[in-house]
Amino acid sequence: DAGVIQSPRHEVTEMGQEVTLRCKPISGHDYLFWYRQTMMRGLELLIYFNNNVPIDDSGMPEDRFSAKMPNASFSTLKIQPSEPRDSAVYFCASSPDRGFPYSGNTIYFGEGSWLTVV
Amino acid sequence: EDKVVQSPLSLVVHEGDTVTLNCSYEVTNFRSLLWYKQEKKAPTFLFMLTSSGIEKKSGRLSSILDKKELFSILNITATQTGDSAIYLCAVPGTNFGNEKLTFGTGTRLTIIP
Numbered sequence: 001d002a003g004v005i006q007s008p009r010h011e012v013t014e015m016g017q018e019v020t021l022r023c024k025p026i027s028g029h030d031y032l033f034w035y036r037q038t039m040m041r042g043l044e045l046l047i048y049f050n051n052n053v054p055i056d057d058s059g060m061p062e063d064r065f066s067a068k069m070p071n072a073s074f075s076t077l078k079i080q081p082s083e084p085r086d087s088a089v090y091f092c093a094s095s096p097d098r099g100f101p102y103s104g105n106t107i108y109f110g111e112g113s114w115l116t117v118v
Numbered sequence: 119e120d121k122v123v124q125s126p127l128s129l130v131v132h133e134g135d136t137v138t139l140n141c142s143y144e145v146t147n148f149r150s151l152l153w154y155k156q157e158k159k160a161p162t163f164l165f166m167l168t169s170s171g172i173e174k175k176s177g178r179l180s181s182i183l184d185k186k187e188l189f190s191i192l193n194i195t196a197t198q199t200g201d202s203a204i205y206l207c208a209v210p211g212t213n214f215g216n217e218k219l220t221f222g223t224g225t226r227l228t229i230i231p
Contacts, residue, residue, distance in 0.1 A: 043221040045219065048217050100149060101150075
């Protein structure tokens with residue numbers, strides 16, 4: 001299995017520009033997650049999808065952030081307009097189900113998209 | 119609000135030393151605690167703990183949970199340079215499974231040859 005695939009791996013953009021991050025989850029996984037990691041706040045859940053439907057976006061910091069999942073094999077996280085404080089590593093992750101106590105499964109992370117907004 | 123606190127924030131030891139990493143948590147209706155290892159890229163799963171006092175082991179790594187005192191420890195014996203990483207612990211939110219994990223900020227472990 002190829003694992004969770006993210007692109008781009010690194011992006012440097014100017015403040016005010018639109019940024020689009022992409023993710024291909026592991027085939028057959030019903031849950032997809034977007035996390036953001038910073039030194040100060042660690043890993044934070046932004047939004048998650050179940051069967052392509054957004055379930056909880058309470059972690060999305062503000063309206064500049066949006067996420068879509070048009071089909072089971074693709075999701076995007078968009079920031080428009082970007083700001084320097086959005087600089088972080090953005091991880092996509094997927095899971096076959098909800099995990100314990102429903103199963104022994106866990107979530108699998110992609111390698112992250114390193115975003116720098118200057 | 120669910121909370122996970124890890125200590126120490128960073129740790130530097132020599133190869134061959136034994137280390138203990140700590141994770142304390144506050145969550146209503148606790149179900150499980152997860153440990154992940156993050157090297158330069160993606161966090162990878164190490165252990166899931168659900169019951170107090172039962173040690174999970176994988177080679178030189180072991181972990182145990184204390185549900186009464188609300189903490190877990192991760193032990194690494196005979197450390198190697200490949201153990202250098204950020205170690206994260208996480209708990210699912212109240213009434214949630216893995217779909218709403220709260221992570222600690224992690225312990226950055228550096229092993230000096």
